[in-house]
Amino acid sequence: MSDYTPIPTVPNPLSAQQLAWYEQACARIDARRLQKLLFAVTDIHSPTGLARAASEFMVGHLGKVGFNSRYMPMTETSGNVFAERRGSGGGAAVMLYSPIDTHLELDEEERQWTGSKDEADMRPRAQIVDDWVYGLGASNPKAMVATLTEIATALVESGVPLMGDLLLGMGDGGMPVDISARQHSGMSNGVLHLLNRGAAADFAVVMKPWNWVYHEEPGMGWFKLRVHGTLGYAGVPRGTPGFRSSVVPAADVIQELEKWIVEYAERNTSGVVAPHGWISGIRSGNPERPAFPSAITEIFFDVRISPRTSPADVKAQFAAFVADLQRRRPDLVLDWEMYGSVPGGTTDEANWIVQSAKRGWEFIEGRPHGKPDLLGGQTDGAALRRYGVPTVRIGWPWPAQGATEPVAEGLGGMGATYIPDLLPCARKIMYVLIDTLTRKREEMGL
Numbered sequence: 001m002s003d004y005t006p007i008p009t010v011p012n013p014l015s016a017q018q019l020a021w022y023e024q025a026c027a028r029i030d031a032r033r034l035q036k037l038l039f040a041v042t043d044i045h046s047p048t049g050l051a052r053a054a055s056e057f058m059v060g061h062l063g064k065v066g067f068n069s070r071y072m073p074m075t076e077t078s079g080n081v082f083a084e085r086r087g088s089g090g091g092a093a094v095m096l097y098s099p100i101d102t103h104l105e106l107d108e109e110e111r112q113w114t115g116s117k118d119e120a121d122m123r124p125r126a127q128i129v130d131d132w133v134y135g136l137g138a139s140n141p142k143a144m145v146a147t148l149t150e151i152a153t154a155l156v157e158s159g160v161p162l163m164g165d166l167l168l169g170m171g172d173g174g175m176p177v178d179i180s181a182r183q184h185s186g187m188s189n190g191v192l193h194l195l196n197r198g199a200a201a202d203f204a205v206v207m208k209p210w211n212w213v214y215h216e217e218p219g220m221g222w223f224k225l226r227v228h229g230t231l232g233y234a235g236v237p238r239g240t241p242g243f244r245s246s247v248v249p250a251a252d253v254i255q256e257l258e259k260w261i262v263e264y265a266e267r268n269t270s271g272v273v274a275p276h277g278w279i280s281g282i283r284s285g286n287p288e289r290p291a292f293p294s295a296i297t298e299i300f301f302d303v304r305i306s307p308r309t310s311p312a313d314v315k316a317q318f319a320a321f322v323a324d325l326q327r328r329r330p331d332l333v334l335d336w337e338m339y340g341s342v343p344g345g346t347t348d349e350a351n352w353i354v355q356s357a358k359r360g361w362e363f364i365e366g367r368p369h370g371k372p373d374l375l376g377g378q379t380d381g382a383a384l385r386r387y388g389v390p391t392v393r394i395g396w397p398w399p400a401q402g403a404t405e406p407v408a409e410g411l412g413g414m415g416a417t418y419i420p421d422l423l424p425c426a427r428k429i430m431y432v433l434i435d436t437l438t439r440k441r442e443e444m445g446l
Helices: 016-026 031-042 052-064 108-114 142-158 189-195 247-268 311-328 352-365 381-386 419-437
Strands: 068-073 079-085 093-099 127-129 132-134 165-171 203-207 219-228 277-284 296-305 334-342 391-394 416-418
Touching (some): 031 132, 052 068, 052 165, 079 142, 079 189, 093 189, 189 381, 203 352, 203 381, 247 296, 296 311, 381 391
Antiparallel strands (some): 068 079, 219 334
16 A cells, blocks of 8 residues: 655636636537547557557648647657747746557467457547547547647637647657667657757646645556476377476466565555556467477566656566565476566656646635545656656546447557547646646746
């Protein structure tokens, strides 16, 4: 359990003029326009490393609604969106950020392990049903792309005089994947590309599921644990000298590992982060040669990493687990490696952007923010924070309830969006923009 106690929200209500501007801007938020854009961007298939078409579409759209926008290529098939609307000067630069790539491709090979049965949220094409939009990534990340764009569009249309600069960033490579065939796209490579190429902001706002304000997020660690045996043959009896299965002992290792992951999460929970983890898969043998038991069974898994725990420390914790397991089970032959890591990131809870977001949340919800549900989901927000950009995460209720079409179990909701769920979050983010972009830098401690 976390001993986290939130600091009280610092009172700093909008002035009468700011409140008038806020209402003026919110009045321009158009749910139908948001839905239409969400349908359009969801209908452009954009798995990690293949988001060029979706990014170029958003660059064109943002140019039409009043932004200086440009496409920032990373490879032939991958690139980012960066758009800017400059204020009169003397204010802060605030970036609204979202990834634009989807976590799956859903080609025939992927359907073999995802269990997809062509549910509405697992199709790489969009569908509108009443107030719903369905399709791969329609909720995460495309709903964020569309909502942040609608907020920015409404603010521009409202004519509110801004001192600060409004930026929008949309990055490919935001999913927690590593696509080796596409120059290892994923693991926040897009947002890092943006930040290294001129997307400089004083503050950032990340929209992501769950109806809370978060000032920090976890990183992640990827591990492979190998159980060694010998190559075998199905025709020999058990007890044959020299043969040692790698597959059967792996079942015991999996149970031990599952117990360790649960204990790891409990031991490393702190702040608003509960660093959960799951065994993701097992790989062993050759299905074309089932008569020959494999000499190696490989178990791979992801554990999340608290902002107060380094990837190296997590690596050491896992090394201690393996050493202890070997002592208790000298019959096991094990080796392991950490093959991926992303550190967590945190922003001072007293920072202007976090406090502004909490004031906006409380303004809409009509109640104190309090202690949020503990967080295990990783986003590009951690990278923004590590690069020195104070960042806040604001969300909406997820998954959406009452879907009109069949959606997948487990991750059901990643591709199902109920438009009315997005609107309170849009108004909370608009509050942050009015609160921040209509002030001088000195008022925010810059």
